[in-house]
Amino acid sequence: MKRARQDDPAEPTKVSRTKTTKSYSHPFNVRPLANLLLNETYDDQVRSDGLGVFSELPDLLLLYILKKLSAKELCSCSSISKIFLIFCSTDQLWEVLCFEKFGFTMPVSSPCWKYTFLGSSFQDQLDRTTLNLPQIYSDHLYFDWFYSQVDITPWIGHDNIERRSGLTIDQFNEEYNLPNKPVILTDLSTPWPCKETWTKANLNSRGRRVLAGITSLPKVNTKFQHYYTSMFHLAPPYTHSLFIDPNNGQDKITRPEEYSVPPYFTQDLFSVLSQRPQFRWLLIGAARSGSCFHQDPNFTAAWNTSLYGRKKFVLFPGDIVPPGIEQTGPDDFVPPTIVMDWFVKHYSTLKRGSFLEAVISPGETIFVPSGWWHTVLNLDETIAVTQNFVDEYNLENVCSYLETTKPELYAQFMGGLQTQKPDFYEKATKKKLSEWDEMMNEDDQGGAFFL
Numbered sequence: 430m431k432r433a434r435q436d437d438p439a440e441p442t443k444v445s446r447t448k449t450t451k452s453y454s455h456p457f458n459v460r461p462l463a464n465l466l467l468n469e470t471y472d473d474q475v476r477s478d479g480l481g482v483f484s485e486l487p488d489l490l491l492l493y494i495l496k497k498l499s500a501k502e503l504c505s506c507s508s509i510s511k512i513f514l515i516f517c518s519t520d521q522l523w524e525v526l527c528f529e530k531f532g533f534t535m536p537v538s539s540p541c542w543k544y545t546f547l548g549s550s551f552q553d554q555l556d557r558t559t560l561n562l563p564q565i566y567s568d569h570l571y572f573d574w575f576y577s578q579v580d581i582t583p584w585i586g587h588d589n590i591e592r593r594s595g596l597t598i599d600q601f602n603e604e605y606n607l608p609n610k611p612v613i614l615t616d617l618s619t620p621w622p623c624k625e626t627w628t629k630a631n632l633n634s635r636g637r638r639v640l641a642g643i644t645s646l647p648k649v650n651t652k653f654q655h656y657y658t659s660m661f662h663l664a665p666p667y668t669h670s671l672f673i674d675p676n677n678g679q680d681k682i683t684r685p686e687e688y689s690v691p692p693y694f695t696q697d698l699f700s701v702l703s704q705r706p707q708f709r710w711l712l713i714g715a716a717r718s719g720s721c722f723h724q725d726p727n728f729t730a731a732w733n734t735s736l737y738g739r740k741k742f743v744l745f746p747g748d749i750v751p752p753g754i755e756q757t758g759p760d761d762f763v764p765p766t767i768v769m770d771w772f773v774k775h776y777s778t779l780k781r782g783s784f785l786e787a788v789i790s791p792g793e794t795i796f797v798p799s800g801w802w803h804t805v806l807n808l809d810e811t812i813a814v815t816q817n818f819v820d821e822y823n824l825e826n827v828c829s830y831l832e833t834t835k836p837e838l839y840a841q842f843m844g845g846l847q848t849q850k851p852d853f854y855e856k857a858t859k860k861k862l863s864e865w866d867e868m869m870n871e872d873d874q875g876g877a878f879f880l
């Protein structure tokens with residue numbers, strides 16, 4: 430969730446004299462919890478007096494209760510005390526109310542949810558500096574706001590992923606696809622019609638409807654134009670993916686003919702499946718939104734081309750679980766839920782060079798090989814296109830993943846390969862035979878082997 434703009438006079442941001450350190454003063458005088466350690470004179474009584482019996486509750490629980498209130502009730506609670514005013518002004522409470530009130534026809538009136546709900550004139554009347562608000566310490570109240578403000582420029586300019594152009598298909602396969610190594614290709618999208626046609630204005634003018642979802646609210650069928658406006662005015666933390674698939678009717682905003690699959694990625698072994706997993710997406714994201722750490726579905730590889738805006742990628746090889754991720758099984762991991770959260774908490778603690786990172790600019794394509802962990806932060810408003818694919822180079826990874834975790838899909842895939850692409854069926858099954866042979870050979874050399 431990001432709302433406040435740097436130039437909003439109601440959201441003051443102090444810039445220190447040293448220029449390099451910026452101090453972030455929250456509009457309602459909230460500080461991160463850790464700062465409490467620095468305040469020896471802090472008087473806890475302020476919180477107890479302000480919240481009464483509710484001061485016994487942890488902040489998260491109190492916010493959970495306040496989330497049940499209507500706008501009118503929140504406004505009434507705001508007048509109980511200054512501390513209640515601070516809690517009741519938290520933007521996450523107003524996000525839900527805004528979507529209930531406006532759906533995806535949000536008026537573009539304010540960079541924060543509360544004032545969008547109440548109308549911009551209300552914001553004009555409120556001068557928080559005269560309220561003399563007490564300081565309060567809470568991560569739950571502070572960080573949403575902080576993520577919308579924090580300087581992200583130190584995260585730019587450390588690119589260590591190779592950039593290449595003019596590669597032949599053989600060169601690409603030999604240098605990147607076979608070794609499963611990321612690369613940025615700078616010359617692939619030049620002839621694509623979508624470079625002209627997928628502008629914000631043009632996509633909006635196509636007047637289509639999409640099934641759109643936001644946070645925990647149910648998906649709604651809305652005009653793409655409304656969805657787009659709401660999303661960019663009040664940016665949610667995630668990149669939104671809309672399927673590019675003329676057959677399932679989900680996304681008639683774009684058509685596959687508006688771009689062409691770059692020659693390195695045209696092998697598409699999942700095409701043997703009659704019902705294949707979704708594999709191509711239009712990605713739209715506001716600045717500071719993104720995709721949290723993940724490995725791509727079914728261990729497929731992917732290419733991702735930005736058409737508008739810059740995208741920061743951070744990648745780790747499949748056998749190194751990135752910091753901040755708890756992995757308990759192959760398909761079972763808990764990523765940070767907000768991309769900005771990962772960048773703030775983990776990115777700057779990493780040793781430079783111990784992972785891969787780069788910013789891709791419009792027109793550039795990144796190859797994300799099979800199994801690589803990646804997270805993406807949109808530095809600007811972005812429109813991108815991505816496809817996942819299975820080719821002969823990642824076939825083995827995909828097969829061993831499917832065999833252990835999705836046996837039904839595995840059986841369909843093997844069946845499809847056997848009838849439609851027998852060479853690849855052999856390739857997919859040959860590896861297993863040789864493993865079997867190895868075991869038998871080991872057995873020959875003296876090990877006991879029971880069937």
Ligand SMILES: O=C(O)CCC(=O)C(=O)O
Nearest residue numbers: 668712719720725805815
């Ligand atoms: O937000 C992005 O561009 C990354 C998308 C991605 O990694 C994916 O769709 O798997």
Ligand SMILES: [Fe+2]
Nearest residue numbers: 724725731803
């Ligand atoms: Fe991905």
